[in-house]
Amino acid sequence: MSQTSGAGTGTVALVGGDEWTEPCSTFDTRLLELAGTDEVLVLPAAAAFEHPDRAVERATRYFETLGAKVTGLPVVNRRDAETDANISAVRVAKFVYIADGSPLHLRSVLKSSAFYDAMVYAFGRGAVIAASGAGATVLGDPMVDPRGGAYTVGLGLVPGLAIFPYHGRAAEHLRERSVDLLARDAVLVGIDEQTALVRTADAAWEVMGAGGATVYRKDSKPKLAKSGTTVELVTAAIPR
Numbered sequence: 362m363s364q365t366s367g368a369g370t371g372t373v374a375l376v377g378g379d380e381w382t383e384p385c386s387t388f389d390t391r392l393l394e395l396a397g398t399d400e401v402l403v404l405p406a407a408a409a410f411e412h413p414d415r416a417v418e419r420a421t422r423y424f425e426t427l428g429a430k431v432t433g434l435p436v437v438n439r440r441d442a443e444t445d446a447n448i449s450a451v452r453v454a455k456f457v458y459i460a461d462g463s464p465l466h467l468r469s470v471l472k473s474s475a476f477y478d479a480m481v482y483a484f485g486r487g488a489v490i491a492a493s494g495a496g497a498t499v500l501g502d503p504m505v506d507p508r509g510g511a512y513t514v515g516l517g518l519v520p521g522l523a524i525f526p527y528h529g530r531a532a533e534h535l536r537e538r539s540v541d542l543l544a545r546d547a548v549l550v551g552i553d554e555q556t557a558l559v560r561t562a563d564a565a566w567e568v569m570g571a572g573g574a575t576v577y578r579k580d581s582k583p584k585l586a587k588s589g590t591t592v593e594l595v596t597a598a599i600p601r
């Protein structure tokens with residue numbers, strides 16, 4: 362298990378959904394610059410039951426327009442997450458992108474796995490970790506449970522922060538349930554589609570992309586942060 366031991370040195374990007382579309386190109390170009398690479402490792406585990414190869418193909422076409430190339434990591438089940446070749450690949454990666462799909466399956470594949478530990482290691486060395494939709498949800502802890510809007514355990518790359526993707530078109534009753542059940546020591550952020558909430562090492566969170574991010578805290582009014590603005594999110598230290 363990765364331990365919380367101070368701020369990480371990489372960049373984390375939480376995308377609200379509809380990744381790899383033209384409105385995302387501005388922040389994805391910035392992420393490539395921060396990573397210092399033109400190579401992106403795409404993890405399609407969340408799409409294991411929805412043609413993961415298609416997710417990789419879509420990412421490949423998109424990143425080609427940004428002058429970058431994609432390598433798909435064949436990690437779709439727990440066995441794959443303990444395979445030496447996959448672990449070695451993510452350990453030295455500079456840019457890892459976790460695709461959308463099923464958050465519960467993604468969590469079952471990654472949690473307490475050698476692959477996830479290697480990804481956290483890469484993050485601590487400066488890698489960019491981007492995740493969209495289900496991927497963004499799972500990186501938080503607590504994690505919004507897609508089965509009803511309550512909370513469960515996430516991976517905790519971003520401790521104390523719960524992520525609600527597709528905020529711009531989420532069902533109101535699910536959003537309200539997540540807000541009502543939010544713990545007093547946690548923060549819930551609703552991120553619109555084609556929008557990223559990005560944090561570099563020792564920097565504030567910045568909203569980038571087509572929409573905005575809405576911050577919810579217990580017994581406080583929600584606050585909307587528009588694209589191009591920063592958000593103060595006091596959460597636990599990010600593991601490294």
